[in-house]
Amino acid sequence: MAFINYSSREIQLKIVYYGAALCGKTTNLVTLHKQITHAQKGELVSLATDADRTLFFDFLSLNTKTLPGFTTRFQLYTVPGQAIYNTTRQLVLKGVDGIVFCVDSHWDKMADNVESFANLQENLIENHLSLAQIPYVLQYNKRDIPNAAPVNYLEYTFNNRANRALAFEGVASTGKGVLETLNAAARLLLAKYSKTPNPNVTGLAKTDSSSIVQPLPDSPQQGSPVAS
Amino acid sequence: MLTPEDQALIQNLLNEFIKKSEAQWSALVDKGGNLFAQQGNTGSLDLSILSALAAGSFAATHELAKRLGESEFSALYHEGQGQHILMSALHCECLLVTIFGDKTNIGLVRFYAQQVTEQLNAILKQIQAKEATMAPLIVEGDFLSSDTAAIS
Numbered sequence: 001m002a003f004i005n006y007s008s009r010e011i012q013l014k015i016v017y018y019g020a021a022l023c024g025k026t027t028n029l030v031t032l033h034k035q036i037t038h039a040q041k042g043e044l045v046s047l048a049t050d051a052d053r054t055l056f057f058d059f060l061s062l063n064t065k066t067l068p069g070f071t072t073r074f075q076l077y078t079v080p081g082q083a084i085y086n087t088t089r090q091l092v093l094k095g096v097d098g099i100v101f102c103v104d105s106h107w108d109k110m111a112d113n114v115e116s117f118a119n120l121q122e123n124l125i126e127n128h129l130s131l132a133q134i135p136y137v138l139q140y141n142k143r144d145i146p147n148a149a150p151v152n153y154l155e156y157t158f159n160n161r162a163n164r165a166l167a168f169e170g171v172a173s174t175g176k177g178v179l180e181t182l183n184a185a186a187r188l189l190l191a192k193y194s195k196t197p198n199p200n201v202t203g204l205a206k207t208d209s210s211s212i213v214q215p216l217p218d219s220p221q222q223g224s225p226v227a228s
Numbered sequence: 229m230l231t232p233e234d235q236a237l238i239q240n241l242l243n244e245f246i247k248k249s250e251a252q253w254s255a256l257v258d259k260g261g262n263l264f265a266q267q268g269n270t271g272s273l274d275l276s277i278l279s280a281l282a283a284g285s286f287a288a289t290h291e292l293a294k295r296l297g298e299s300e301f302s303a304l305y306h307e308g309q310g311q312h313i314l315m316s317a318l319h320c321e322c323l324l325v326t327i328f329g330d331k332t333n334i335g336l337v338r339f340y341a342q343q344v345t346e347q348l349n350a351i352l353k354q355i356q357a358k359e360a361t362m363a364p365l366i367v368e369g370d371f372l373s374s375d376t377a378a379i380s
Binding site: 005008036039042047077179190193 | 232
């Protein structure tokens with residue numbers, strides 16, 4: 001839950017990167033840490049095994065001046081993707097404000113992706129939350145692999161609800177779509193504190209806005225509230 | 229939500245606590261890893277990271293406690309070569325995190341931590357009750373123009 005400190009004029013927001021094992025959650029944070037130049041960023045902390053697999057979480061803190069009169073501190077976490085670490089995923093979700101769900105575009109990973117998305121919903125329930133309450137965006141990662149599943153298929157599988165989430169194509173290892181994804185999540189979170197929130201959420205990506213996934217013909221316009 | 233008055237009250241309590249216990253630094257953080265208030269000196273340590281790791285560590289211990297049939301371990305102590313950490317559970321999903329060195333000892337820190345814990349719990353309960361009646365934060369104007377990124 002967002003923490004607002006009126007004394008230091010600071011809002012702290014927690015964004016969790018969720019997804020199946022090896023889908024690119026940690027790579028998103030590593031790339032963000034390299035890419036972000038203007039926001040005041042902290043050190044990237046990884047609680048990982050010797051084989052560089054996330055054991056507990058990765059953590060990156062970013063300070064921005066996005067809301068008039070307030071410093072906004074985004075605290076970015078990843079969860080461990082491996083099935084055995086489900087308790088840890090529940091713990092990391094504690095106090096979450098927004099979610100980035102990373103989908104591995106590899107065909108062979110579809111079952112893992114679907115299982116992880118279901119697991120996210122179960123773990124939100126464990127934390128007395130749901131996807132209807134928590135703003136989330138989707139990132140279709142690894143779009144550069146030769147046998148990537150078509151975006152329409154991914155949209156059909158992961159974004160086929162009455163209220164569609166914003167979705168971005170990405171290649172986290174090269175940086176494509178990484179900032180755009182985070183900015184979309186950040187905007188969704190900040191909108192609730194603005195008297196006149198800018199509804200044009202899709203227009204926020206400063207670079208490479210072509211990576212924004214186009215909505216299917218029957219879907220509502222992107223930028224509409226993700227969930228209600 | 230923490231008002232300047234609440235913040236001042238908590239800071240005073242923490243200040244008094246570190247003076248009496250001779251601890252180096254103490255902070256009120258929530259179990260989600262947010263830093264609410266802090267007093268003392270940690271040098272160049274990144275306090276966001278410290279809070280996130282403390283909350284994670286306590287959360288893991290909480291799960292261990294549950295599996296042992298305990299509702300919660302009320303305190304967690306990490307002993308180092310020269311610096312040590314004591315974490316104490318508070319009400320309202322919060323923690324008191326204290327770093328101390330060899331200038332003092334765990335017994336003294338624990339004694340004063342138990343005292344301040346009760347006082348902090350009382351304040352946290354008041355804040356929680358007040359929060360339910362407070363209007364949500366709404367900032368005047370748009371937070372960003374449509375062509376700028378929140379983070380760059």
